[in-house]
Every structure is written in C-alpha cells, then in structure tokens.
Amino acid sequence: MSALTKISNFFMTPAMKIAMIVAALLFPFVAGNEYQIYVMALAFVWAIAVYGMNIITGLCGQLNLAHGGFFAMGAYALAILTVDHGWAFWPAFIAAGAVGAILGFLVGVISLRLKEHYFAIFTLCVGFIIYLLLDKWEELTHGALGIINIPAPSGFGLVDFTETTPFYYLALAFMVLSIWLASRIAHSLLGRTFLAIRISDDLAASLGINLMRNKVLAFVLSTTYASVAGALYAGMVRFIGPAEAEVTHTFDMITYLLVGGIGTLMGPLLGTLVITWLTQSLQFLEEYRMIVFGPMLVVLVIFFPKGVVGSFLSWRGRRLAAAHDASQAKEKAASNTSSSKSSAASTQEAGNHA
C-alpha cells in the first residue's frame, strides 16, 4: 500500500475524528494569544450555521439565500428575550432555536413552492425583509442602535463563559454536536432522500418521495441550525445590530461551503476554518486582500469544483474502485490460468488416449 493510500485511508477512520477533537481541545494551549482562541471560537459558531446551509443547499440542492437572515433572527431572539424580557440565557437559547424552526417552517412552506433560481431569488428577498425588520422595527429590535449588554451563556456558577477559553470549549461542544447530527442525517435514508431531491425533483417524485414534506424538513433543519448558531453568536459577541442580517454573511457561508466541499460532511468545517484563517492572515492587506482572495477562489473553483473535501472524496472513490477492479481482475486471471491448466491437462489426457 502506498503512503498516499495510507494517509487517505487514515482520513476516513475514527482515529482521524479523535485526532481532530484532541487537536481542537489542545488548541487553546498552543494558541499564541487569546485573540486566536477568539477567532477560532467564532469560526466554530459560523461553522454550525454552515452545517445548516449544507443540509438545505448541499444535500437537498435548494440554494437558500435567507440563511444569514435566520442566523440574525436567532441572535435577535436571544438578545430580545434576555435583555428586554429578562429571560435567563439557556431558556432564551432554546426559544431562539424554536423561533428559527417555526419561522423556517412558515417561510419554507411558502418559498419551497418555487423551484431553483426562483427559490433562490425569493429567499434573497426574504433575507432582505428580515434585515429591514431588524433595522426598522425599533420597538422590538432597537433599530439601527442594535442591542447591547447581551448576557453570556450561564455557566451555573461553574464556568464563566464571558472568558474566551471557556466559551471556546462551549462553541466546540455545540459544533461537534451539530456535526454529529449532520452526519447522522447525511448517512441515513433521510440524507439519501434529500440527495435524490438534489439530483432532480422529477426523479425524486418518481421514486415516491414527497417533495414538499422533505424539502420543508431540510429547510427547517437548516434554519434551526442557523438560529442556534446566531444565538450562540449573540452570547459570544454580546452586542448585535441589523448588520448581522446583511446578505454578505450568506455569501460568506456559501464561499465556505464551496471551498470546503458542498454536500460533504467535513467540507463545511474545513471551508470555514480555511477562509477564516486566510482572512486573518491577509488582514494586513486590509481592503486589498480581495485582490489575493478573488483569484484564489477562481483557481479553486476551476481546479477543485467540488471543493477540497469533495475533490478528495472523488479522488479516493476512484482509487478504491480501481483497486477493487484490479483485485477482481487478478482473481479472474488466477482462476483462468488454473482452468486453462486443467483443460490443457485434459487435452493431454485425451491425446494420450488417442
């Protein structure tokens, strides 16, 4: 077995998962400073939302451009309940998730009647309406001022989540949970059902799949992910404004997905981390970083259209198939030579008789 095969096999093992979790657990100890831990925690929070987007867009094939809007909704639900209504963090957190699910259901039932780019355009409008609501409905949302003094997650007197490192571990825990659920879904019959819809509505329906029910389910899952991530975000940065609902966040998340590999399991995380740290390391270029960034994205989309993880998986799938074919051919050749030997023997025998 070549070293390459060994390495690529290792990526698929449980040991790899454990290695990744251990690395994440150790990160605060090896990080150069608190800021790096903060950036990483923030990346984890965004990654949760990106996993949500991966369910509706990656698995189910419906490009939801309101995703950032639902992230902001989750953040606002938490902020309004805690700051204006005196709720404790965790009940408000659960409520924020529920708000995401319920609004997701309502928006989904309407918007998913539309197909393909009509759906994308409709959700783009929904995202903008969410932004307008947050910006203009001052009695509820405090308008352009935003909401300040949002409480951090309560640590029940055991931990203080206003500190960066404890929050980092909290974000990590939520992200691992999110990935675990996403993986359950992706590898189950439900994930396969979503994937059939991604291939084609007509095909899925002809296979007896109820399009509306499954699309709405995928949509609700994705908006719940987004609003949970948003609520966590609010508890981390402790100050939010209408800018959270700007469509650029949605496009950022799409970029993470494309870079990592849309529809794959580890793509959302990898894409989020790569872009986050790339952005950080190009910080010194300020606005000009797009000059580096843009061409890099273009190159990536041309040479790795399935993203990093997607390209890796196809490469590995092809190698496995080729290896399988080769071993089958070998077996066949082996059985052929033995049978040709025996037939040669029998001809010889026949010859002897003659």
Added chain:
Amino acid sequence: MLKIHNLTKRFGGLAAVNNVSIEFEANKINAIIGPNGAGKSTFFNLVAGAMAPTEGRIEYQGMDITGMACDRIARLGIARTFQTTMLFDQSTVLDNLIVGHRLRTQSRLWDVIINSKRLRDEEKKCRARAQEVLDFVGLSHIGHRITADISQEEKKRVAFALALATDPELVLLDEPAGGINPEETENLAALIRKMVDHGVTVCLIEHKMDMIMSLADKIMVIDHGEKIAEGTPDEVKNNPLVIEAYLGSDEDAAA
C-alpha cells in the same frame, strides 16, 4: 392494468396529448412510438402524475389515479425512467440505488436522531434491495464504481435498477435505447424481456423500430398528440396512417 380514457393535455394552445384512449394489459410489453414532439413523454408524465391532465381519466388496476400526486402514484407501483438519465454522479453505483426503496420505508427524523432499530432495519432492507436490482440488471460487478465513470449503457441499466428498486408493477421507460449502439440495444431489449418475465408490466417509448417491432406485444402510435393507430407490430407496420406519419415528410420532399 392501465386504462386511459380520452386523455388530453394542453399547453396553452398546443394539445400535446389529444383525446387519447388506450388500454395496456398486465405482463406485456407495450410500446409508444411517434415522431419527435408527438407527445409521448407528455403521455408518460400524465400517467406518472408528474403533471395533471387537462381532461380525461387514468385508471390503474381499477383505481382512478387522475391528477394524483407523483409520489403517491409511485407508491401504488408505477415507476419510470427518464429520457435523460439522472443519477448522482459523485457517489457509487450501489449508493445511487439505495434510495430507490425509500418509498417502502417509514423512518423519520426522530429515527435518524436516535438511530432507531426501525431505521437500521430499513436501511438494511434498502441496501439489500439495491444489491438485488443491481444483480438483476447485470451490474453487480460495477456497484463500487463512481457513477460518473460508467458507460452510457450502464447508466441506462442503473436507471432501470433504480426504477425496479421501488417494487413497481408497471414501469414506464422513456427512450431507454437512446444514445447507445445496436449491440447494447439488443442487450437492453433482453433485459426488458427479463423484467416482464419477472412479472413487471412494461410500457416504453422508443424510436428504434427494429427494437420495438421485435419486442412489443402492442404498439400505440401517436402523432401531434393524437393516437393514430394501435395494435400488434404487424398491424401497425402496415397501417397506412402510420406509414404516412413516418414517411410523410419524405414523400413531400419527393413530390
């Protein structure tokens, strides 16, 4: 098995299917032929429930299924393949087939979250069914390949297998032999016969006359949305209306 009464589908002013009545018997190979744009695929779309007819009635096993949703019709036992083969290119052939049996399972989100026994059993069942239909279409040796890497003919077979994984009683095949060579066409015809031998009723659209004439028990000819003939291959072959529909343009050119 399938009775069609005065079926009509209009797209704006165009009657893509116009007042077609026909009956297809169980365990037979029924073919639909006709020039391009005659309304053949539209006819399938109506039967499969992909679109609702403007007028008329579709009766399947004595049940009125007119205007019923596509997924319900699939669950009643009507499966189909499409004129353009649609598969998930990035996963393996076997992986493509597992979802085919989904309609015979019950698992929901909750089963997924708790990884219930029902889900595990059903996943096993779907995988077993996928393997079965893969064997049936003679592709068990390529189940592990990435779908993007298999040949056109193999893709057609995978599409058959996917339709069969739904446990259908009636299968609608839209131009199964489109874009494949004569030898492969014969192999595909043999596979279609095998399906019928296993109790599946087949209804197919095809342009390849040799294949149709040797394969079909009954042929319906449509032109401009209207049924212009039906009968055995010999009856249809000698029908002057059919000859005109197919050769009409040539004669015009000669005249």
